[in-house]
Amino acid sequence: GIQVEQSPPDLILQEGANSTLRCNFSDSVNNLQWFHQNPWGQLINLFYIPSGTKQNGRLSATTVATERYSLLYISSSQTTDSGVYFCAVEHSNAGNNRKLIWGLGTSLAVNP
Amino acid sequence: EAGVAQSPRYKIIEKRQSVAFWCNPISGHATLYWYQQILGQGPKLLIQFQNNGVVDDSQLPKDRFSAERLKGVDSTLKIQPAKLEDSAVYLCASSSPGHSYEQYFGPGTRLTVT
Numbered sequence: 001g002i003q004v005e006q007s008p009p010d011l012i013l014q015e016g017a018n019s020t021l022r023c024n025f026s027d028s029v030n031n032l033q034w035f036h037q038n039p040w041g042q043l044i045n046l047f048y049i050p051s052g053t054k055q056n057g058r059l060s061a062t063t064v065a066t067e068r069y070s071l072l073y074i075s076s077s078q079t080t081d082s083g084v085y086f087c088a089v090e091h092s093n094a095g096n097n098r099k100l101i102w103g104l105g106t107s108l109a110v111n112p
Numbered sequence: 113e114a115g116v117a118q119s120p121r122y123k124i125i126e127k128r129q130s131v132a133f134w135c136n137p138i139s140g141h142a143t144l145y146w147y148q149q150i151l152g153q154g155p156k157l158l159i160q161f162q163n164n165g166v167v168d169d170s171q172l173p174k175d176r177f178s179a180e181r182l183k184g185v186d187s188t189l190k191i192q193p194a195k196l197e198d199s200a201v202y203l204c205a206s207s208s209p210g211h212s213y214e215q216y217f218g219p220g221t222r223l224t225v226t
Contacts, residue, residue: 033214041149045215048214098213
């Protein structure tokens with residue numbers, strides 16, 4: 001099946017720093033989602049990005065589907081950015097059932 | 113529009129007891145998912161419904177877990193009897209073709225089995 005790899009697994013930043021998180025996937029996918037799981041466990045949708053680049057405030061994401069990777073950029077990080085960032089790719093099986101395949105996440109800690 | 117609702121938010125039970133979780137998806141979302149997330153891991157799909165039919169329950173431990181979505185709207189996930197290893201966060205999500213199948217998640221139910 002499809003493999004989803006995220007890097008780095010852990011990241012510590014000082015407030016105000018920039019960072020790039022990467023997601024590699026092993027096969028063609030329908031779509032890709034980035035999520036932020038906050039310290040209370042809530043999964044928050046960041047981007048739904050099958051290809052191209054999207055921006056939302058200090059966050060932006062780029063997916064290059066032909067090369068099977070996606071990048072999440074965090075600029076001017078804040079302590080509220082702490083948590084785990086998950087990449088999940090959508091794949092259809094033989095029965096055309098769409099399901100998400102998840103990476104293991106990048107755990108981010110932003111220190112004041 | 114209202115998001116995915118789940119209850120309860122927290123539950124503590126003893127092993128061998130039973131527990132039930134409730135989920136109400138975003139209005140109009142035909143597809144509903146239940147995930148189990150163990151601390152330090154990504155979410156694991158337990159069961160997927162399309163309206164009131166089961167699309168995928170391949171990873172549902174059917175000897176102790178059951179789920180239903182009788183009217184194709186809200187859903188209940190039950191564990192009976194619970195084991196220590198069932199301690200996890202149970203997440204419900206929903207999606208719709210009208211939203212490009214993007215999955216939206218509820219706040220989750222944190223279950224502790226003692």
